[in-house]
Structure formats: C-alpha cells, structure tokens
Amino acid sequence: MRLGARQVLAARLKELRTQAGLSQEELAGHARVSRAYLSDLERALPEAGIDVLLRLARALSVSPGALLDGAVSNPVSRPMPRRRKPRLSPAERLGRQVSRLAEGADDAALRRFAVVAKAFFPKR
Numbered sequence: 001m002r003l004g005a006r007q008v009l010a011a012r013l014k015e016l017r018t019q020a021g022l023s024q025e026e027l028a029g030h031a032r033v034s035r036a037y038l039s040d041l042e043r044a045l046p047e048a049g050i051d052v053l054l055r056l057a058r059a060l061s062v063s064p065g066a067l068l069d070g071a072v073s074n075p076v077s078r079p080m081p082r083r084r085k086p087r088l089s090p091a092e093r094l095g096r097q098v099s100r101l102a103e104g105a106d107d108a109a110l111r112r113f114a115v116v117a118k119a120f121f122p123k124r
Contacts, residue, residue: 005068009053010044012067016060017042030059 017027024042028035032055040046041056048056057064088096 004044006044006047008069009048009067010042012069013038013056014042016062016066020060022060027056027059031055 017024020027022030024038025035028038031038031052033052037046041048041052053064053067057067060067
C-alpha cells in the first residue's frame with residue numbers, strides 16, 4: 001500500500017525529531033508552531049503549508065525535501081532560529097527605566113526616562 005504525502009510527512013517528521021533528540025514542545029518552539037499543531041502533523045491530520053514545512057526543516061537542520069522522502073543526506077547548514085524577545089509595552093519600558101534610575105543609572109538613562117515620561121504624563 002502506497003502512503004500519501006501527509007502520512008510520509010508525519011512519519012519523517014517524527015523520525016527526524018526523535019533523531020534530533022527534541023521533544024514536540026522544543027521543536028514546536030523552534031519552528032514557531034504550536035505543540036498541538038505539531039502533534040497533529042505527526043498524526044497526519046492537517047495539511048502543512050510550505051512556510052511551516054520550511055520552518056520545520058530549518059529547525060531540524062535538514063533540507064525541506066528530506067521531510068517528504070527517505071533521504072536525510074542533504075542537511076541545511078543554517079542554525080536553528082532564535083526566539084525573539086517579546087516586545088515591551090511603553091508602560092513596561094517606563095517601569096524598567098524607573099528601576100534603572102532607582103539603581104543609580106547614568107545621565108543618558110535619566111534623559112530617556114524624561115522623554116518617555118512626557119509621553120505618558122502630558123501637561124494638562
């Protein structure tokens with residue numbers, strides 16, 4: 001019996017993930033997908049878009065074609081993507097600057113604080 005593309009992807013994905021020593025949660029984080037979605041992919045439930053396939057291949061350090069065939073001989077030489085730091089809201093940035101000032105930060109921090117504080121507390 002011939003396997004469909006989804007079943008091949010599911011089997012290869014699980015095989016490559018376990019060979020890399022990654023949990024579903026770790027691989028999902030590197031590929032920027034949810035763990036539940038990755039689990040569904042490994043069970044051949046949803047169809048994966050090309051962008052998801054590319055992110056998974058990069059996270060596993062294999063070529064995108066290796067996810068769909070039996071060959072893992074063409075590794076991708078790019079490092080795993082770094083997780084971006086979450087962007088801080090203006091209020092969080094202000095709080096951090098106040099903390100630095102309380103710790104005795106330099107004049108540059110004081111000037112930045114003054115600019116941000118003016119934006120938060122305009123004159124009435």
